[in-house]
Amino acid sequence: MNKTNENISDLRLASLLPDTLLGNVLRPISPLLDKILGIDKLHQLYVKGDLWGLEKQEFSERLLNQLGVQIVGGAGVISKIPKEGRCIVVCNHPYGMVEGVIIAKILTAYRADTKIMANLGLRVFKEIEDYFIFANPLKPKAPINTSAIKQCFKHVDNEGLLVVFPAGRVSFFQPEKQRITDAEWNRIAIQIAVRKKAPILPVFISGTNSKLFHKMGQIYYRFRLLMLAREMVKLQQHQINLVANNLIKPEQLNAFSGIKSMNEFVRLQCYLNDETYLTPWVEDDEVTEFKDIIPMSDQGLMTKELAELPEEQQLVKFKSFTVYYGYQHQIPTCVQEITRLREITFRELNEGSGEACDTDHFDATYMHLFIFDHQNEEIIGAYRIGQTDLLQKDADVSKLYLSQMFNFKPEFINQNQPCLEMGRSFIVAEHQNSFHGLLLLWKGIGAYVCKNPKYRTLYGTVSLSKLYDPRSVALIDEVVVTKREGVEAKAPFKGSLHPEAQDFLRENTVNLEQLSALVEGIEADGKDIPVLLKQYYKLGANFHCTGIDINFNHTPGLLLSVDLPNAPDKLLKLYLGKDREAYLSYIPVTIQDAGFSGN
Structure with missing residues (x-):
């Protein structure tokens, strides 16, 4: 076990607040907010699991064990990804934090050259910063996003494996669709795939956050971001399924005209992996016993x-x-x-x-x-x-x-x-x-x-x-x-x-x-x-x-x-x-x- 004091997470809201007027106002009540938002429970889990300063793969393994999260389908995802060479993985975003850790752990174990474009929220865990290329989906024009996009292009150009959560933010209840689903996907993954001629693998991640999470999000959308830590620690003994079908090759993308259509196609392929909507073929009442084929005619x-x-x-x-x-x-x-x-x-x-x-x-x-x-x-x-x-x-x-x-x-x-x-x-x-x-x-x-x-x-x-x-x-x-x-x-x-x-x-x-x-x-x-x-x-x-x-x-x-x-x-x-x-x-x-x- 290798530990270093350089990579220790400070899981307190006070450490995350910016040095602004709002930050200074919230800092005195931050211990109370830590309890309300579930950050204190995340801190307890961090201490109990002795997670501080661990190497990223060991940290991820222990964190998921402490959460009691059961991952199903990881081997199936890996089997679709080439062992080397440029490739892009895109996923839906049902939870907001844990899926980034899961995907990072599984794919990095298979390919050390894996990088994940992720929300700044995951910076809370210093031990696993090296997995990620951070972006701020809530502020599209933020300078960090320009840098992140350049890093993503460069990583794929260097034959690396890139993971993108194109929704940028966690799935939420959409009244016009009457269901919980991702927001419209950002097109960056498709733009990279087209320009760099990289295959792309859509991966569906099962599940969703709590009803309270989605109710609060309907009241004010920023409540969803504040509740992510609370939702993460509620995943005790939760099974998360990862499902991928086939790697989409550039020629398949080219069946669709324009980046927008390609993006919608790849998003659809992701959701078609959701086995909730799979109605299997009805089995025959009796197993057919195949008779021997008649001899060839004269x-x-x-x-x-x-x-x-x-x-x-x-x-x-x-x-x-x-x-x-x-x-x-x-x-x-x-x-x-x-x-x-x-x-x-x-x-x-x-x-x-x-x-x-x-x-x-x-x-x-x-x-x-x-x-x-x-x-x-x-x-x-x-x-x-x-x-x-x-x-x-x-x-x-x-x-x-x-x-x-x-x-x-x-x-x-x-x-x-x-x-x-x-x-x-x-x-x-x-x-x-x-x-x-x-x-x-x-x-x-x-x-x-x-x-x-x-x-x-x-x-x-x-x-x-x-x-x-x-x-x-x-x-x-x-x-x-x-x-x-x-x-x-x-x-x-x-x-x-x-x-x-x-x-x-x-x-x-x-x-x-x-x-x-x-x-x-x-x-x-x-x-x-x-x-x-x-x-x-x-x-x-x-x-x-x-x-x-x-x-x-x-x-x-x-x-x-x-x-x-x-x-x-x-x-x-x-x-x-x-x-x-x-x-x-x-x-x-x-x-x-x-x-x-x-x-």
Whole structure:
């Protein structure tokens, strides 16, 4: 234990009062104020714990032990921070003092080059002054703030780890929001991150100060500062959770235009870490016992079936790959292989049925559009497509798979136009990152509609795997779903979002790139929104509602429709090719024997 008389804290109000008229007036009654403000109890804790003159890390450890504060999640925060190199950590400010000590202790133990931009109030502890770069948030134009900002820029420029509490002051009750939350965040952390190209990690710190603290703050805001010591000593046996998701990289920040928008994005990512608003996925009543996958279908039989298909059912050729469509009665071996590959692929996404293959009675009535690799004699991806004019009779939607997930009202169903219901799409794992996988499927769809131009509208769902965090699905639902009339999910998705997220989405129009940045910030593995969602979004899809597919491992799915002739011309050229003009100039013939379309 190393002690020095140079770093001993004088925990009395008298020692903190400035040599001014007000200071001289308060000094005689300062012992009484020490009792009222809890400073005397903080002094007792300081003496009892033998904290005087300790080295900063030991001081912090003992102080937190004396307070009885239990810290949960510190290792999770550290795991997100690079061991070296410039990095910025931003945190909310729920208590005013103790969180600065906690963050300083944890991060300094991991990286000795940690500096925390902190309120002057923490100068009360001389032993830990070395942790901090002090600023005065109550006086923005104070000279100390200019110096602090310069020090922060220099520290990051020197490849250091910088911690900032951007609110500058403790969280407080805000009547307009009807909740306790941070004030508007200062933009200094974002300005440094952008200028120095530093990654930034938002950390959420749980909890809040007492009701009395917030009541007094409503009477006069400076009472909050006076009560900080009192609040600190009241933290006996209090658990404080630290939660961080992903390090935000400069390219994610760049999805937002301007420092203000970037700052709001990072603040939102901080509050999205608040697990109070996390509604976990409902566990299945019974644990699924996965059956062994059926053997691979006979490759020779598959090749024979494809050779016997009419030439018109061969849609696209690229190198060794060919896109075909067919029906189960034409290609039973190929369809069996498709069901096998679907189950394998869907299990990887926590969407598998658990059966030996993924099949149901719809396979017999739906068209199967798929990619066959002749070189390896294998199927690499497929879509299951329902032709509504063939499936619906007398306005009956029960023959459509989507009717299992959604209740369609009469105004949502157009009985005069045939459409295509798109579903059960997959690309095998080996080709999911390839250029040709999804592109070939969509070129196949384009070739099919050009041969059958009566199909103008595509319907389907985008599965949002339960491997996604429920908060990501809730964000996707809030951002992309814009049209709910005429249809409702039989089992609606019921996700919740933090009030800060609700405010953000109400005040900002979020585009797909920004939605990606939000989701990547939440997901533990940093995954983006589904590729298929992006595909439909670029086609100009309307997203109608989000439901839970109880027949598909309770997977959430977005119901959507695409008016194909009105899709962006760039994509129509890509998918429809030379037949685009003929498709666009086709005049649909009104029919009366049932169809399925959205208005």
